[in-house]
Amino acid sequence: MGGARTDEPRLPSAFHLDAFFRVVDSVYVGPEDGMSPKQWETARVALSPPDLSLRMPGRVATTELLGHEEALSRHYRRLIRVAEAYGKTAVLARPFPYFAVGPSLLADGSVLAAWPWNDTLPEAVSVLEALSHAGTAAPGAAILDDADQGWAIRAVAEGGSVLIAEWDGEGPAPAGATWRLDATILAEQAATALERLRTVHARLARQLGRDLWS
Numbered sequence: 001m002g003g004a005r006t007d008e009p010r011l012p013s014a015f016h017l018d019a020f021f022r023v024v025d026s027v028y029v030g031p032e033d034g035m036s037p038k039q040w041e042t043a044r045v046a047l048s049p050p051d052l053s054l055r056m057p058g059r060v061a062t063t064e065l066l067g068h069e070e071a072l073s074r075h076y077r078r079l080i081r082v083a084e085a086y087g088k089t090a091v092l093a094r095p096f097p098y099f100a101v102g103p104s105l106l107a108d109g110s111v112l113a114a115w116p117w118n119d120t121l122p123e124a125v126s127v128l129e130a131l132s133h134a135g136t137a138a139p140g141a142a143i144l145d146d147a148d149q150g151w152a153i154r155a156v157a158e159g160g161s162v163l164i165a166e167w168d169g170e171g172p173a174p175a176g177a178t179w180r181l182d183a184t185i186l187a188e189q190a191a192t193a194l195e196r197l198r199t200v201h202a203r204l205a206r207q208l209g210r211d212l213w214s
Contacts, residue, residue: 012181018189019128019196020059029045029082029086095213102123112179113164140157143155153166164179
């Protein structure tokens with residue numbers, strides 16, 4: 001990937017691709033400009049976590065959310081009340097930081113890829129749509145090739161597999177960063193994750209009366 005490589009891609013025993021909604025433990029209520037590091041850490045109102053299982057710290061997957069959206073809606077309602085009470089309504093007009101949603105790829109207890117520059121629903125949909133075609137991609141075709149905010153990700157089709165690597169974006173992917181995934185399984189997971197994401201998003205938007213993720 002990205003030039004001649006001598007290291008062999010790693011093969012996970014199993015993997016899980018999903019879209020994840022951000023869950024925060026506090027709302028920042030301090031000054032927007034000129035805040036000190038101490039203010040950034042302490043000028044916060046704590047939020048109780050939603051009654052949902054988290055596969056990643058601060059992130060809840062659509063696998064756990066589907067059918068349990070009200071638990072996350074309650075968490076968001078508390079967040080909105082705090083923001084409005086402290087005059088921080090500007091943060092309600094954009095997905096980052098409190099309403100970020102993005103794809104992540106997990107395997108063997110690790111995060112293979114987390115797309116840290118993706119925060120919005122359209123970005124998550126774009127990634128999942130691209131990966132949902134992995135099973136029919138021609139050998140050598142770039143399924144994903146993206147770089148932003150100092151990070152990079154590349155996914156290339158290779159004879160029934162997908163070689164995927166996410167790294168800090170400096171030069172080619174380093175040794176040990178590339179994973180080999182079954183293309184059919186990856187495509188199926190992407191398609192089902194996309195369907196769940198759209199369902200969960202529609203239900204959350206209906207419950208809260210607004211779209212906070214787009």
